[in-house]
Amino acid sequence: MRRGGRERQLSLLCHYNSGINHHIIAFHKTRENYVYEYNLKVSFTGRRIKRFSVINNYVKNEKIDLIHTWGNSETIYALPIAKLNSIPLLNGSIRHGIRNNTLSQKFRTVVLQHSYYILGNSYAGFYANKIKIKKKKHFVLYNGIEEKFFTGFCTERRSIINKEKNLDNKSIVFVSIANFVPYKDYYTPILALSQLKDEGLSFHYFIIGKGPMLNEISNLISEKNLTDNISIFSDNPDIPYLLSVSDIMIHSSLGEGCSNAILEGSAAGLPVIASNTGGTKEIINTYCSLFEYKNINDLKEKILKTKNLLITTPDLRSKIMSITRERFSVKSFVNNYKEIINKILK
Numbered sequence: 001m002r003r004g005g006r007e008r009q010l011s012l013l014c015h016y017n018s019g020i021n022h023h024i025i026a027f028h029k030t031r032e033n034y035v036y037e038y039n040l041k042v043s044f045t046g047r048r049i050k051r052f053s054v055i056n057n058y059v060k061n062e063k064i065d066l067i068h069t070w071g072n073s074e075t076i077y078a079l080p081i082a083k084l085n086s087i088p089l090l091n092g093s094i095r096h097g098i099r100n101n102t103l104s105q106k107f108r109t110v111v112l113q114h115s116y117y118i119l120g121n122s123y124a125g126f127y128a129n130k131i132k133i134k135k136k137k138h139f140v141l142y143n144g145i146e147e148k149f150f151t152g153f154c155t156e157r158r159s160i161i162n163k164e165k166n167l168d169n170k171s172i173v174f175v176s177i178a179n180f181v182p183y184k185d186y187y188t189p190i191l192a193l194s195q196l197k198d199e200g201l202s203f204h205y206f207i208i209g210k211g212p213m214l215n216e217i218s219n220l221i222s223e224k225n226l227t228d229n230i231s232i233f234s235d236n237p238d239i240p241y242l243l244s245v246s247d248i249m250i251h252s253s254l255g256e257g258c259s260n261a262i263l264e265g266s267a268a269g270l271p272v273i274a275s276n277t278g279g280t281k282e283i284i285n286t287y288c289s290l291f292e293y294k295n296i297n298d299l300k301e302k303i304l305k306t307k308n309l310l311i312t313t314p315d316l317r318s319k320i321m322s323i324t325r326e327r328f329s330v331k332s333f334v335n336n337y338k339e340i341i342n343k344i345l346k
Contacts, residue, residue, distance in 0.1 A: 144333020
C-alpha cells in the first residue's frame with residue numbers, strides 16, 4: 001500500500017461507510033498512507049509464500065461475504081480463494097483509462113477476463129482493458145471528494161497571496177496537483193505559460209506533487225526564467241487552502257481513470273483545463289475545457305478562453321461547486337458503492 005488514488009478511495013469507503021463491515025488486508029506496510037490517516041485497521045499477509053493461506057484462513061474465520069481487490073496481484077491470489085469459499089470476487093483493478101500495451105497491462109486484461117464482477121472508476125478503463133461492459137456484472141464507480149475540498153474562493157487568503165507573489169487584481173493563479181512522474185505532463189503547462197508570460201499574462205502557478213522528476217521540472221522552470229512565477233509544494237501542503245486562492249486548474253496527463261485532482265479542483269469551484277485522455281471527459285463539467293495532450297497552442301487557447309470565462313461569469317465557482325457536489329460527494333460515492341455491493345449479494 002502507498003499514498004495513491006486507489007488507497008485514498010479505499011480509505012474513504014471504509015471510513016464513511018457504516019453500513020458495510022470492512023476488513024482490509026494488505027501485502028506491504030508503508031509509513032505514509034491514507035489508511036493510517038483515517039485510523040483504519042489493516043492486517044498484513046507477510047511474506048509472499050504465506051499470502052494465500054493467510055487470506056484464505058481470514059476469509060473462512062471472519063465469514064467474509066465478498067472479496068474486493070484493488071490491484072492485479074491481489075486478484076490473482078483472491079480468484080481461487082473466492083472459488084474455494086463460494087463467495088463473489090469484485091475485481092477493482094481498473095484504475096487508469098489508457099492502454100500501454102505493456103506486459104503487465106496485457107496480464108491485467110487476462111485476469112480481468114477471468115473475473116466475473118469488475119469495478120472500474122471510468123468507462124474508459126473498461127475500453128482500455130478490452131472489456132465489453134455487461135450491466136449485471138460490470139460497474140463504474142466514480143471517485144468521491146470530501147467536504148473539506150468544497151472551499152470556494154477566499155478573498156482574504158488571496159489578498160495575502162497577491163502580496164507575497166507581487167500579483168495584481170488582474171493576475172491569474174493556476175494550480176496543478178500531480179506527482180513528478182513520466183505520465184504526468186508538466187512540460188506542456190510550463191511551456192505554455194512561459195509563452196503567455198512573454199505575451200503579457202501576469203500569473204502565478206502552484207504545483208503540488210512529489211516524485212523522481214522533481215529536479216528535471218525544477219531545471220525547466222529555471223531555464224524558462226519562471227522561478228518567480230512558479231511555486232512547488234512537495235511536502236504534503238494544505239491543498240484546500242491552495243485551491244481556495246487559485247483561479248484555474250491545469251491537468252495534463254497521458255491518461256487517467258477518474259482523476260482525484262480534477263475532482264478536487266472542481267469541488268473548490270475551479271474551472272479545469274485538462275488533457276483529453278482516458279476517462280477525463282467523463283467527469284468534467286460544462287465550464288471546463290479539454291485540450292489535445294502535449295499541444296501547447298491548444299492549451300494556450302483554452303487558458304485564454306477560461307480567463308475570459310472568469311470575467312464574464314461572476315458566479316462561476318458556485319456553479320461548478322454545485323455540479324461537483326451533486327455528482328462526486330462522498331455521500332454519493334458511498335451510496336453508489338452500497339448499491340453495487342447489494343446487487344452482487346442479492
